[in-house]
Amino acid sequence: MAEENQSGFKVTDRRLFNADGTMREDAPIPEPTSIAAPPLAPAPAATPAPEPEHSQMLEDDPNEMPEQTMFTEFLMNIASSAFVYLGLVEHPATGRRQVDLMAAKETIDVLVMLHEKTNGNLTRGEARFYEDLLADLQTQFVSIRK
Numbered sequence: 001m002a003e004e005n006q007s008g009f010k011v012t013d014r015r016l017f018n019a020d021g022t023m024r025e026d027a028p029i030p031e032p033t034s035i036a037a038p039p040l041a042p043a044p045a046a047t048p049a050p051e052p053e054h055s056q057m058l059e060d061d062p063n064e065m066p067e068q069t070m071f072t073e074f075l076m077n078i079a080s081s082a083f084v085y086l087g088l089v090e091h092p093a094t095g096r097r098q099v100d101l102m103a104a105k106e107t108i109d110v111l112v113m114l115h116e117k118t119n120g121n122l123t124r125g126e127a128r129f130y131e132d133l134l135a136d137l138q139t140q141f142v143s144i145r146k
Contacts, residue, residue: 071122072129075111082107082137086144101145108137 083089085104087097115130122130 069126071126075130075133078107078111079133079137082111086137086140088140099144101141104141108134108141111137
């Protein structure tokens, strides 16, 4: 399925599948290649890298989504309890949604306390994620309490 347009460029369709998901009859079959690792060069004598200063640790791209770290997973574990207590998610044991505002408030308070204790020790992405999570939980709590 090669076409030539007026500008002299040749367009070749290299897709293996049709729009409906079936294999094209004229699809080019890729050649199997073997990937050989380049020979290892002896490692130069490395000097230990200096520890980054605290201010350097906070310098990440503010538009970048935070990577899944143990800390963000830990936050999500605590927050998932709050979501269950707010009735936004089904309880894993019962499979039903129940609202327990007192337990939700206690869980949110734990997250607020942990936020205060970790202030200044998080990357910008983690801090933004944490603040967004807290704002969402607090907003949901207020709207359900009314």
